[in-house]
Amino acid sequence: MKTLTVPRKYIIALRLLPFLSILFLLSGCGKNPELDTYKANMEQFFENMKVYDSAINSIDPNSETAVSELLSLLDSMDASFAQMASLEVPDGFPGVSELADDASMYMTEAVSCFHQAYGGESFDAYMEDIARQNYRFANVRLQYILSILHGNIPEGLFTYEDEGTGSGDAPEDGPAS
Numbered sequence: 001m002k003t004l005t006v007p008r009k010y011i012i013a014l015r016l017l018p019f020l021s022i023l024f025l026l027s028g029c030g031k032n033p034e035l036d037t038y039k040a041n042m043e044q045f046f047e048n049m050k051v052y053d054s055a056i057n058s059i060d061p062n063s064e065t066a067v068s069e070l071l072s073l074l075d076s077m078d079a080s081f082a083q084m085a086s087l088e089v090p091d092g093f094p095g096v097s098e099l100a101d102d103a104s105m106y107m108t109e110a111v112s113c114f115h116q117a118y119g120g121e122s123f124d125a126y127m128e129d130i131a132r133q134n135y136r137f138a139n140v141r142l143q144y145i146l147s148i149l150h151g152n153i154p155e156g157l158f159t160y161e162d163e164g165t166g167s168g169d170a171p172e173d174g175p176a177s
Contacts, residue, residue, distance in 0.1 A: 032090070034088070034090045035090045038087060038088070038089065038090050041084075041087050042084070042087070042149075045080060045083070045084045048077075048080045049077070049080070052073055052076065052077045052080075055069075055073050056070065056073055059073075067118045067119070070114070070118065071111075071114065071115055071118060071119065074110075074111045074114050074115075075111060077107065077111070078104075078107050078108055078110075078111040081103060081104040081107040081108070081138065082104050082108070084100055084103075084104065085100040085101050085103065085104035087100070093148050093149060094148065094153065095144075095148060095153075096145050096148050096149065099141045099144050099145050099148070100141070100145060102137075102138075102141050103138045103139075103141035103142055103145070104138075106134045106135070106137040106138035106141065107134070107135070107138040109130075109131075109134040110131045110132070110133075110134035110135040110137075110138060111131075112131075113127045113128070113130045113131030113134060114127075114128070114131040116131075117131055
């Protein structure tokens with residue numbers, strides 16, 4: 001069996017730097033226990049992303065174990081996304097639950113495609129490209145979540161029929177369902 005090495009440019013592409021600035025995303029929460037629990041869970045999620053970022057960037061791309069290390073970290077990241085998507089979102093954050101579900105779905109697809117790209121006998125560039133696209137879609141949804149948690153609903157993300165009843169439109173960046 002041929003040993004695959006992960007090109008350095010692909011490891012760098014997986015960097016999670018956008019997550020590093022999110023650690024303070026919910027600062028200033030009041031005395032609402034539900035909100036405080038959500039804040040703590042989200043802070044833990046972003047701390048986990050920081051750990052994954054560091055671990056991915058420390059992989060030696062020339063190592064015989066680079067592919068298995070990368071895929072293992074991506075599997076763990078996918079599990080963290082699924083856990084984040086399962087969190088009960090407090091009132092006042094329209095669309096966050098749906099965006100979290102979408103982010104988790106895209107991350108699951110990305111990880112599956114990364115496994116297909118790197119896990120076979122030969123590198124599959126097409127699957128790697130699809131994986132990176134899904135990875136990007138997951139990260140865009142996290143950025144939307146961050147904006148909403150900061151009180152800014154990204155323009156065009158949601159439309160509302162009447163106050164309190166929202167129907168979320170699909171974000172522009174991602175495959176149509």
